[in-house]
Amino acid sequence: MSNSEVPAIFEAAFAHEGVIVKVDILQRRNDNHWRLIEVKSTADLKEHHLEDVAIQSYVLSRSGVTLASVWLAHVNRAYVLAGETVDPRQFFLFRNLTRRVQQLQPALTFQLRSQFRVLAMPKAPDLPTGPHCTNPVTCEFFDHCNPPLPNDHVGYLPRLHASAMEQLEEMGVESIRDIPDDFELSEFQRRVCDAMQTGQPWFSADLKGEFESLNAVTDRKPAFPTSGSRTEIFLPEPVYRKTNSFNSKGNALHRSIIFCASG
Secondary structure, three states: OOOOOEEEEEEEEEEEEOOEEEEEEEEOOOOOOOOEEEEOOOOOOOOOHHHHHHHHHHHHHHOOOOEEEEEEEEEEEOEEEEOOOOOOHHEEEEOHHHHHHHHHHHHHHHHHHHHHHHHHOEEEEEEOOOOOEEEEEEEOOOOHHHHOOOOOHHHHOOOOOHHHHHHHHHOOOOOOHHOOOOOOHHHHHHHHHHHHHHOOOOOOHHHHHHHHHHHHHHOOOOOOOOOOOEEEEEOOOOOOOOOOOOOOOOEEEEEEEOOOOOO
């Protein structure tokens, strides 16, 4: 950091009184001040992002680093890939969170004290597992508190609400194969359930059209699998011309498709 010719530092690690952070980007400013930039793959600012940058600011400011400002960079949902490569200045949106982070500092101090008290306990707190184990992020002790479940466990149904999970537990249903036909599920969940119970894969009637539309957008024919396989395409960054990172519903473009040899 003492080398003034270094314009920025990536993934710099800092520690203060037992708290360790890694900063995505530290950009050198004037008079040996620094701009902290946290980079996220989402298209919006989320509440836990503020806590993330706040703890980084807390540690750096107590480690002798003078921060000029604190920023969050996230994906610009309106960005459309026009050429062959992504323009990073257009792909990202930058939010100045300096004031909001400063306002969080008093509460953050109390939160850290509380967390250190928990860490000093002789054994882990007696708390049941649940959605809080993965929201907003997956706990580092998730595997310790959540032993592996059978492959057909109801917990693997996509987007199953906690209340529905509780209902199944009260009914004594642990396997997807045992979910009653009249149990309320979404269309997608019922589709997964039927495939598990019957052992038969599901094929969308719109599959061929999806391929044709994708070919038209990309101006080329992608080399997709052609025989019994399942592939997932997750595009946080646009890779085809005339496309962006998100679909019309504002979700990251994510496709999960089962391919078959016919047609």
